Amino acid sequence: MKNIAITKDLQSKMTPQGVLKDLLEGNDRFVNGNPEGADNAALVNQTTAGQYPKAVVLSCIDSRVPVETVLDQAIGDIFVARVAGNFENTDILGSLEYSCNVAGSKLILVLGHESCGAVKAACDGVELGNITAMLSNILPAVKKSADEVDGETNSSNKEFVAKTVENNVRLTIERIREKSPILAEMEEHGEIAIVGGVYSLHSGKVEML
Incomplete structure (x- = not known):
């Protein structure tokens, strides 16, 4: 059971690749029905004065994709930005820049999902x-x-819908890099990674693109 929140020191030692591995391992636990569990009271107490999330996930608003749950993450672990169709705009870009450049997150995950209503x-x-x-x-x-x-x-x-879901994730990642010199430079220097995946409503699995 997780009962220790991410600290600034711990966050500073994380790598983009390590954070992605951690999120995918969390998804595996979710799929296999053995989530880690958390002492929420302890985590709330430890994060009251500050937060040091390891990643930010740009997700759709879809109620069938509760991001923290499907990635098996706890309080203080990840930022989540949500908009129908998981695309970027000025507000989302500002949120991503805050997450990574100000708050120290190491990874941006653009997460589309199967049978997305906005895409349809x-x-x-x-x-x-x-x-x-x-x-x-x-x-x-x-x-x-x-x-x-x-x-x-x-x-x-x-097939057309599925391909559009994938293309929407890929094009969103391209536009994040184009529209945010801050994030593009951080990625170029290896401080963050910007990646994309698609969540399966049927299996609960996140497949990376």
Whole structure:
């Protein structure tokens, strides 16, 4: 059972590769039904004065993908930024920069997921209120997938949706590097890594891209 929160000293000794390994091992525990468990009272007490998360995860808002749970992480372990379709914008980029450049996190994980509703809506060209502008962030992935997958280019084509989920993660990572010189420089110097994966609703497994 985890009962000791990450300290600044411990965080400073972590590497991007080690943090990714840790998150994937946590996912394995989740998939296999043997999560580590945590003494939440102890962790709350230890993190009241400060926090030193090892990673930040950019995830979809989907209720079926509770990030800390599926990665078996506890209080103080990770930052989580969530928006439908797990894309970047100014606010998300600022949050990622804070997580890594200010608070010391070593890893950015862009986490898409199987059968993403936002991706399906983008594939179908849904237009509704503020959702229209939101989905425009996913359209580059839709267009890329249309050149890579045969058949219907809408949500009825499961292969098309799956490819768009993957492309959306990859393009989001590219845009994070393009739009944030701070994060791009940190990655270039080996201080952080920016990686992507897709969560399976069926198996609970995170597959890295």
